[in-house]
Amino acid sequence: MRIELARSTPPADQIVDQLRGFISSGRLAAGERLPSVRQLARDLSVAPGTVAKAYRALEAEGFLTAKAGGSTRVSSSAGATDRKVLDAARVLSAQCAQSGVDLEDAVRILRAVWDA
Template sequence: MIISLSGSAPPTDQIRDQIRGLIASGLLAADERLPSVRQLALDLGVAPGTVAKAYRALEAEGLVSARTGGGTRVSRTATTTPKPVLDAARRLADAGTRADVDLDEAIRILRAVWPA
């Protein structure tokens, strides 16, 4: 699992969003164990409370479940994004990178063209 912190969003939000994306894309499978709070905090250079807050938010969304002694795992009910949507997202990311469009701008573009 690769998570990196960059940009102006709070680290808790970045961690939550990236793990959410890994689950949605199927890169984190149901029942797969996440790194411990301490390990991920050490890896990212943030306070353990920051990671714990992100994990709690994911648990509240039903994407992960935490068990004492069993760690935090991807929920068995977490669903992945359909393959055609993932493929289109990858094509957008590739095209955006080639055109030097950053992630924030790509999100603004998606919001503008998304049907109401």
């Protein structure tokens, strides 16, 4: 698991989005332990409060479970996305890379065709 932060969005929101994606894609499995708040904050060069905020948001959404003074893990109820959807996403990603379409443009395109 490697989280990358950009300057365009608040770090806590980026952490939430990326961890949500890792869980939904199956890259983080149910029961898997996440780094401590302090460790992830050091790794990302952000304040511990930023990581704690992200973890709390994901816990409220049901993606994570936390034990007081203990570890944070992927919730047993947080499941991966349907295999067909993941396969289609991988095909889209590969086609975008071949065509020189970056992630932000791919998301805009997907949003535009979502309701079409």
